[in-house]
Amino acid sequence: MSEGSDSGAVAAGVPTPRSSIYFDGLTNRRHAVALRFGAKLDITEDGVDIASWPYDDLRMVDGGPGTLRIKSVSALPLARLEVFDPAAQTQITGHARFLRIERGGPAHTGRIVAWSLAAIASIFLVVVYGMPLAADRLTPLIPLSFDRHLGAIADNQVRVIFGGRTCTNAQGRAAFSKLVETVRQASRLDVPLQTEVLNSPVPNAFALPGGKIYLLNGLLQKAQNADELAGVVAHEMGHVSHRDHTRMMIQRGGVSFLIGLLWGDITGSAAVIFVTRTLFEVSYSREAEQNADAFAIAAMHALGRSPAPMGELLFRITGAEKSHTIGILASHPLTEDRRELMRHEDRPATGLEILSDDEWQALKTICRPANAR
């Protein structure tokens, strides 16, 4: 057995010492071999030719420190020649033209980068254009009962947050119902609505999917007349009518699904994900807000009332925003722009007052207990 020795005697007529090890691809037996560089690379063990590899078939593989390890594409897949002698290594690199053809170079890396960038561009396009389009097309296909499911989930959360502080003054409720019903009929919204006033100092109002609209007492107290309030309620009805929540959920779900699956395991991309999602959600919700405003303006016109008071109410709540908000990052259109738009749509009143003075006073005090009046 010629197992192992690296420094065997030089076989007759062989120019290189036995400084190479050959594995035949059948067993892991170590053949101490000598190399002869003729028309092909001849591998001889104890003077006997055991393999002959054409130079053009030689390929370099990983071989460890100071070792040139090669395979031959025409030999058995695992046949290997390990060359330790630097002179023999130089000989081989000189003869074999395609030695490094399977080792990636800069062009190879460039291709990976190019394809990756193409993939990123494609994903970006899907997120920015594909998802909104898909959401717009899918939303009408989803039954309204799904909106009500979503609304029920959100409603549970609202109840937890506000602790069921519903304002129950009977006269106030009657006035509120009248206002809501008037606006609903004017805007021809045929979704059954559930509306409540919640006793919270936050000046806000919001709609839940499926037709639930909450008005917070803070906003009610800032309102100076029924027209202002009617505009806000109409705006929320716009969200319900456009099914913005469902649309938003499809989009958000789609985007986080796509990005999360592809890059979910990469913390470094968290920033990228955050930025893309924020920018895209913001631009989306701005569009939704503008549409809801348009809905509110149309409803007020149908009532024969001016939408301008709504703009004044909004401005009263937020104040000027332009100075401290970067326009592109704001999730709502800037209040001064909205007020400007609504002033622009101002028409002389042709319709009846929405609420009488008594009804308006009752609505303002809806959150006081009945006996306190």
Add this chain to the structure above:
Amino acid sequence: MNDVAQIRTLVRQSQSIAFTGERRDFFRLVRRGALLELITAGFYRFWLATDIRRSLWSGTLVDGHAPEYTGTAKELLIGFLFALAILVPVYLLYFLIGIEAERAKAFASIPLVLFFYAFAQFAIFRARRYRATRTVWRGARFWMSGSGWAYSWRACLWDLVVLLTLGLALPWRESALERYKMRHLNYGDLPACFEGTGWALFKRGWWLWLLSLPIVTLPFTYPAYKAVLWRWWVCGIRFGEVRFESDLRTGGLMGLYWAVIGWTTLGPHRRRYCDRGCDLGGDVFRRQTRRCKCHAVVFAPAPIPGPWREYRELPCLSIVHWRDQASLSHPRSLGTRRHIRQRPRS
């Protein structure tokens, strides 16, 4: 060159394992890969993982010959796409169920977590099978049989037992799972097996279980457990007559782990901790200690799942870890089976 020949001869004569990889080359590789990964938003990770494995494999001399890693990044990419194909429908289904379940106020996330856990176990088995199949040493290939899902349900059941026994069953879990993995591993026509027992691991590590009971001691006991586990694992491996022993020191590994913790928590002192990490562990052939450059880590944005995470995030420590694991493992009777045939074709 002379150097290398000397190392090779030394390794051959002692029939041992040594790591000859150069730290500097390794850092350059990781730094370049991490940069490319940033540019490609993470897609380069498959190529980087492949390059890292190739570098570690070919830098390790076992009985004078470096193993060869023949896996390609394309295979990893395809594997990733396959995983997506399995996970996407599950994710969608869960999404729809989740909406209903949330409404009924059910604790909806548990089934999905369980599925992903089982899938992770499946992936662990398949990852080892992949790496084994792509490893060639002395002209013969390792390969693995066995089923990923069969491994997965075993792992999940064992984890349940471990949970119920507050971790006391962990040694038996490790030995059962390792037996499953190793009895399906082969080198050519030589089957491997695992002779480490749960009881042996328990005897080596029960005091660590006691020390871990107050949870705050975990940062100390975990690396110690890992060292115990590694030594137990190495000396349980059998390839026919061939067996191994390991001198991996608990203190050395503990130092490495603390260097990792220091690295990740103490920003300003990174450099110092890193250097200390590099100095840990005895260098058999190169006495001179090179100061390592760890700023590569700053560019490494993306941990990849699985055991390669540490090699990605902390090239400095990982290469030391790899070297320690390799050069402190001593094969016995490596010369007994020299005529391993290739895997019989079925």
